[in-house]
Amino acid sequence: MDATLFKSLVSDLAVGKKLPDAIYIHESGLTALPAxxxxxxxxxxxxxxxPREQWNLVKLSRKQFSLSLLHYPTFTExxxxxxxxxxxxxxxxxxxxxxxxxxxxxPPILHRKETMVLPNHPNYEEFKQITEEGEQAGLYxxxxxxxxxxxxxxxxxxxxxxxxDGRLFRNSxxxxxxxxxxxxxxxxxxxxxxxxxxxxxxxxHGLLEGQYSIFDxxxxxxxxxxxxxxxxxxxxxxxxxxxxxxEKVNADLVNIGFVINVIEERNERMEAIQGAWELTDKLLxxxxxxxxxxxxARFTPYKDGIITSRKTFQKYYTQSELKMFIxxxxxxxxxxxxxxxxxxxxDKYLEQDFLQNRHKRQRTWExxxxxxxxxxxNTQLLFTKHDELFEDYWKVCxxxxxxxxxxxxxxxDELIEIVGTLKxxxxxxxxFYGSDELNIARQMRVEDLxxxxxxxxxxxxxxxxxxxxxxxxxxxxxxxxNKNAQEQAKDLLFKIADVELIEEECIxxxxxxxxxxxxxxxxxxxxxxxxxxxxxxLSPLLRxxxxxxxxxxxxLEDIQLxxxxxxxxxxxxxGYEAFDKQDTPLLKERVKIKMADQDVxxxxxxxxxxxxxxLENKNDFI
Numbered sequence: 001m002d003a004t005l006f007k008s009l010v011s012d013l014a015v016g017k018k019l020p021d022a023i024y025i026h027e028s029g030l031t032a033l034p035a036x037x038x039x040x041x042x043x044x045x046x047x048x049x050x051p052r053e054q055w056n057l058v059k060l061s062r063k064q065f066s067l068s069l070l071h072y073p074t075f076t077e078x079x080x081x082x083x084x085x086x087x088x089x090x091x092x093x094x095x096x097x098x099x100x101x102x103x104x105x106x107p108p109i110l111h112r113k114e115t116m117v118l119p120n121h122p123n124y125e126e127f128k129q130i131t132e133e134g135e136q137a138g139l140y141x142x143x144x145x146x147x148x149x150x151x152x153x154x155x156x157x158x159x160x161x162x163x164x165d166g167r168l169f170r171n172s173x174x175x176x177x178x179x180x181x182x183x184x185x186x187x188x189x190x191x192x193x194x195x196x197x198x199x200x201x202x203x204x205h206g207l208l209e210g211q212y213s214i215f216d217x218x219x220x221x222x223x224x225x226x227x228x229x230x231x232x233x234x235x236x237x238x239x240x241x242x243x244x245x246x247e248k249v250n251a252d253l254v255n256i257g258f259v260i261n262v263i264e265e266r267n268e269r270m271e272a273i274q275g276a277w278e279l280t281d282k283l284l285x286x287x288x289x290x291x292x293x294x295x296x297a298r299f300t301p302y303k304d305g306i307i308t309s310r311k312t313f314q315k316y317y318t319q320s321e322l323k324m325f326i327x328x329x330x331x332x333x334x335x336x337x338x339x340x341x342x343x344x345x346x347d348k349y350l351e352q353d354f355l356q357n358r359h360k361r362q363r364t365w366e367x368x369x370x371x372x373x374x375x376x377x378n379t380q381l382l383f384t385k386h387d388e389l390f391e392d393y394w395k396v397c398x399x400x401x402x403x404x405x406x407x408x409x410x411x412x413d414e415l416i417e418i419v420g421t422l423k424x425x426x427x428x429x430x431x432f433y434g435s436d437e438l439n440i441a442r443q444m445r446v447e448d449l450x451x452x453x454x455x456x457x458x459x460x461x462x463x464x465x466x467x468x469x470x471x472x473x474x475x476x477x478x479x480x481x482n483k484n485a486q487e488q489a490k491d492l493l494f495k496i497a498d499v500e501l502i503e504e505e506c507i508x509x510x511x512x513x514x515x516x517x518x519x520x521x522x523x524x525x526x527x528x529x530x531x532x533x534x535x536x537x538l539s540p541l542l543r544x545x546x547x548x549x550x551x552x553x554x555x556l557e558d559i560q561l562x563x564x565x566x567x568x569x570x571x572x573x574x575g576y577e578a579f580d581k582q583d584t585p586l587l588k589e590r591v592k593i594k595m596a597d598q599d600v601x602x603x604x605x606x607x608x609x610x611x612x613x614x615l616e617n618k619n620d621f622i
Contacts, residue, residue: 001036001040001091002065003065003091003092005036006037006040006065006091007062007065009033009034009036009037010023010037010060010061010062011062012034013025013033013060014032015029015032015033015118016029016060016115016116017112017115017116018115019062020062021061021062021063022059022060022061022062023059023060023062024057024058024059024060024110024115024116025057025058025060025116026056026057026075026113026116026117026121027055027056027057027058028117028118028121029116029117029118029121030042030058032118037060041058041067041069044067044069044089045069048069048087048089048096050069050087054071054085055069055070055071055085055087056070056071056072056075057069057070057071057072057075057110057116058070064090064092065090065091065092066088066089066090066091066092067088067089067091068086068087068088068089069086069087069089070083070085070086070087071083071084071085071086072084072110075110075113076123077166078166079130079163079166079167080109080110080111080149080152080163080166081109081110081113082101082107082108082109082149083101083107083108083109083110084100084101084102084107085098085099085100085101085102086098086099086101087099105150106148106149106150106151107148107149108147108148108149109147109148109149109152111131111134111140111146112127112131113127113130113131114127114128114130114131115612130166130167131604132604133167133168134168135604137156137159137168138159139155139156139159156168164312165298165299167298195224195227195228196223196224196257196258197257197287197338197340197341198255198257198285198287198341199224199227199228199255199257201285201337201338201341201555202253202255202285204555204557205337205354207253207283208228208231208233210232210233210234212234212251212252212253212282212283213234213235213236213251213252213253213281214228214233214234214235214236214251214252214253214254214255215235215236215237215238215248215249215250215251215253215254215255215279216235216236216237216238216254216255216257217237217238217248217254217255217256217259217272217275217276217279218238218239218240218256218257218259218272219237219238219239219242219243220239220242221239221242222237222239222242222243224237224255224257225237234251236249236251248275248279249279250279250280250281251279251280251281252281252282252283253280253282253283253284253285254276254277254279254280254283254284254285255284255285255287256272256273256276256284256285256286256287257285257287258287258288258289259272260272260273260286260288260315260325261288261289261314261315261316261317262313262314262315263315264302264303264305264313264315265303266303266304269315269325269329270329273286273326273329273330274329274330277330277332277344277346280344280346281346281347282345282346282347282350283343283344283345283346283347283350283351284330284343284344284345284346285341285342285343285344286322286326286334286341286342286344287340287341287342288315288316288317288322288340289314289316289317289340290316290317290318290319290322290339290340290602291316291317291318296316303315317340318599318600319336319339319340319552319553319599319600319602320552320598320599320600322340322342323336323342323552326342326344330344332344332345332346335351335354335355335551336550336551336552336553336554337554337555338554338555338557339553339554339600339602341554349468352467352468352471353468355452355455355456356448356452356471358452358547359448359451359452359455359543359547380432382418382419382428383428383432386418389411389414389415389418390425390428390429390432392411393409393411393415393425393429394429394433396408396409397426397429397438397441398437398438398441399441400441400445400470400474401438401441401442401443401444401445401446401474401478402442402445402473402474402477402478403422403423403426404422405422405473406422407469408470408473409422442478445474445478446478446479447540447543449471449474449475449478449479449485449489450485450488450489450492450540450544451492451540451543451544451547452489453485453486453488453489453490454489454490454492454493454544454548455493455544455547455548455551456489457489457490457493458493458544458548458551467482492540492541492544493544493548495541495544496541496544496545496548496569497569499566499567501541502541502542502545502564502566503524503525503566503567505538505539505541505542506518506525506527506528506542506564506566507525508539509528509530509537509538509539509542510528512537513530513534513537513538514534514537515530515531515534515620515621515622516528516529516530516534516620516621517529517530517617517620517621525566526565526566526567527563527564527565527566527572528563528564528566529561529562529563529564529574529621530561530562530621531560531561531562531621531622532556532559532560532561532562535556535562542564545564545571546562546564546571548595549570549571549593549595550571550593552593552595552598552599552600553573553591553593553600556573558575558588558589559573559574559575559589559591560574560575560576560579560621561573561574561576561615561621562574569594569595569596570592570593570594570595571592571593571595572590572591572592572593573589573590573591573593574587574589574590574591575587575588575589575590575591576588576615579615579618583618584614584615584616584618585614585615585618586605586612586613586614587605587612587613587614587615588604588605589602589603589604589605590602590603590605591603
């Protein structure tokens, strides 16, 4: 074999972990290589008299005519196995070099083992979970310094994790004292250098802008407190170990973040959430670590959680299990805002506002021509003189889809002084600007309200006796009575189970959306996939379909594409790495939401530049 053929065979490989300079393949995947390449690898091992049990990984150079036979004795057992011996062969010069790492304090280690084996390998799923752990912990954001044991372990610790039994655990795992058989809770808090995930969610929704007081229930070492105080926010906290003497005080927003994971008694977990709820005036944020059963299978069960080899306790949840636990504990509806993070509102007006903003679109009005200045017409003279005021008022009309009352328009007194009444102002604006834009805005607002009410039924939220005043006005204007509005919303919700209707709507959406992909199976439409920025352009029925599913997931912050499964009542969310910057972005995460089962499946994918599923038809979606 010459260098040209070697390079050609290596560049065409569809298996292995692909890096810019090399491809790594485990011995179990050699059968997937071209016969010529496979024969060369085996022949080199024999020629150099390397016993077959002393190498189990092959490194194929992508730029040089060379390869290496690597020995990782604990490839299967260790999550990040260390290299014991490397034999590098220069096929151009017919020379080789042996490097022994057996007594080396800082040997090279492996990551992303699932990429080096075939999907049918018996440990493939386990290897994949190990990689997903690291990605969720943010360990692969900078891959320059992770290739050696010491720097890898330092990186793990700097992110607030420990390597226990080869798996990542938060430093908040609790220690079980073997003598007292009790959990030691002085090791519960991790050190962070940025806001925690629950606090980031609050900030995203505009709840950390100074209008609300905040209390952190179980604040650990107080990292969130320091950061929020630096921004001038009214924030206090309490922790049983680090701030045990702090007073537990009521606040508008209360956060109990990743606390219930480390409490081994179920009743005590419930008491913790209930204690935080008692301090809540408006909104409680509850969060917990998530994991699936296969992840936990290797650990020792302890009560309803696990005990590691270091006698540390952790209780992990699934997304649906966490929601159920919160709702059973508080007898209140929990709203998913992110994986493992739920909002529970005590202030029902704030909850209505939050939920409506999720489904509210805005009809923006752009003036395309100047008013005709006919001085003989008093109305047009009036609009010419007070052009800016009338435009401002008309924009509010388009936002609401109706005439605003005095409380809904800040400059009402100024307008009343000019024309006499707001009703007259509304009538004059309709005549001057026309009713086309208003009719569109009205229809949008009606649809938004129906989507909001319908999704509320799906989420089984309790009906509230009092709606916000603005919503009452909307109901009166658009539906006449609340009963009419609720009946129309319920009818809309039930239609998401009508497969034929969903199919019709998806076909029409595929025609109307700027971009989308309608996939077929056996000659019939099977799914509709589109970019999330087109979600508001869907029909009310499809918006209810998608929004109902999102009640089980949360926000679409890291998601770009949405797939509606027409026949199965499922929704798939797809998130890609650098979607806006790359022509063929790499799939980072896939989420399948099963509405019938009220369950969510999460699938994370490795982020190697040269491997993993890529979106080859990006232009079909934007």
